[in-house]
Amino acid sequence: MPVLVKLKKTREAKGLSQNELARKTGYSLQNIQKIEQGRAASITFDALGRFCEVLECQPGDILEWRPNNIDDKTGHSSNDEVLKTASEEVEGKSESPKSTKRQPHMIVIDANRGAA
Template identity: 85%
Template sequence: MPVLVKLKKTREAKGLSQNELARKTGYSLQNIQKIEQGRAASITFDALGRFCEVLECQPGDILEWQPDNVDDKTRNSSDEIVLPTASEKVTRKSDVPKSTKSQAHMVVIDNNRGAA
């Protein structure tokens, strides 16, 4: 049950740069980049709320759940990142896909890891 994070796609659709999104949400540019590049292991509901407020969107515009039986090619485009589910333990940063350009940041994936 992977979760797709479409922050970059949503941000670009609203015509905002990463710098503008960082300034308006109070998050650092580096944090926004980390999210969009798939290097963040989680996203807090507070962060999701800030993104939705600034981007004037719903959480479903940033996050999308895909069933396990969906082919990898279908669920992994250049603007989306696939996060493992809670049952798929992430033990190393290398376990998070690196080939995607967009970042993920949603509910904690592994309760033993801290928020991004």
């Protein structure tokens, strides 16, 4: 899932228990546990607003976006190979005649890479 809910981390940083958060937000303890364990399919803006109000934080403190294709071992996106292939083809360095079949439909720009 590309959006991670960091409710547990944010709640713990504020020194609240799951029971306290449940009581202050009006959500059940089971619902809080489900969200924190990543078993909730979605979270409403109302719930996000209540959590932010009680935890005195911003939505970005609770939600984090991560691409689906991050390699956990290297921390690099699997798009790196697509970018390498695409740049080689643009520069004329691709030696494989099959490489034209691998041309990406979209080039993803990685903000963490240095400018070319």
